[in-house]
Amino acid sequence: MAPIRQSNIDRRRVRDECRDKLSKHIQSRLGIQIKPSEVRLIPNAADPYAWKVLSEKAELFSKNISDHSIGAYRELCEGVGVTFEAVSSITHSADAPDSLVSLRYAGTSFSAKIDQLKEENARLLQELHEWRDKATAESERRELAEGQVRQLHGTHQQLQEQVRGYAVTADNLRSSVSMCFQGLDKVLPVLEELRTGVSMGVNEV
Incomplete structure (x- = not known):
């Protein structure tokens, strides 16, 4: 055997x-x-x-x-x-x-487990949707903020251009005023001489 x-x-x-x-x-x-x-x-x-x-x-x-x-x-x-x-x-x-x-x-134990898993899955799905909505809203807020930043940056550049333009205009005005003062410095002595000459002529008469 x-x-x-x-x-x-x-x-x-x-x-x-x-x-x-x-x-x-x-x-x-x-x-x-x-x-x-x-x-x-x-x-x-x-x-x-x-x-x-x-x-x-x-x-x-x-x-x-x-x-x-x-x-x-x-x-x-x-x-x-x-x-x-x-x-x-x-x-x-x-x-x-x-x-x-x-x-x-029909049954209890497994059915209860399946129902519990379905409820948990539904809860997780709902939570996922909520987080997705929050993420979407946050993304939209971020895009809006970025748009505002870009707009402010553009405005800042425009202001800088205006400031530079005003600076050039101010420089031109200062040059013009300086030239006027220079002309007055030349004209005033001549006028003073003329005034003095006129005064002496009047006195002699």
């Missing part, structure tokens, strides 16, 4: 642990006692339980327990109450394939 391989021993041990965990889960969830050896991933019509499974783990429930690998057994053990749960077969929809109960059918 050939010796039993260690891998087969390990597989059988993990399979039995998986059956035991599934049995305890069914009893905990539904109050129904099912022997570990009688637990099925694909329950028949007479079984009082069915499985409600997240879509990404549905493949695990497409085979009988005995047909699975040791990795699948570990996935099942880790997913109990997390990615799947036992539900009463009464809530099992006739439209659902085999024994799988989709998330679109």
Whole structure:
């Protein structure tokens, strides 16, 4: 008789642990006692339980327990109450394939989780819209401020041009006044001489 391989021993041990965990889960969830050896991933019509499974783990429930690998057994053990749960077969929809109960059918735990995730998603979406509106308003305010700065810069340049023009005009006026004073400096002595000469002529007469 050939010796039993260690891998087969390990597989059988993990399979039995998986059956035991599934049995305890069914009893905990539904109050129904099912022997570990009688637990099925694909329950028949007479079984009082069915499985409600997240879509990404549905493949695990497409085979009988005995047909699975040791990795699948570990996935099942880790997913109990997390990615799947036992539900009463009464809530099992006739439209659902085999024994799988989709998330679109009745249930509490997963449905509550999905509703919670939907609410959280809606809240985050609303918050995203609010932040986007704030960002848009801030961007518009920034553009308006930048426009005002550009306008002020243009006005400042115009004023500088005017100041330079006034400075040139003032320089021209100063030159004109200086020339006038220079002309007066030349004319006044002549006028003084004429006034003196006229005064002397009047005195002689």
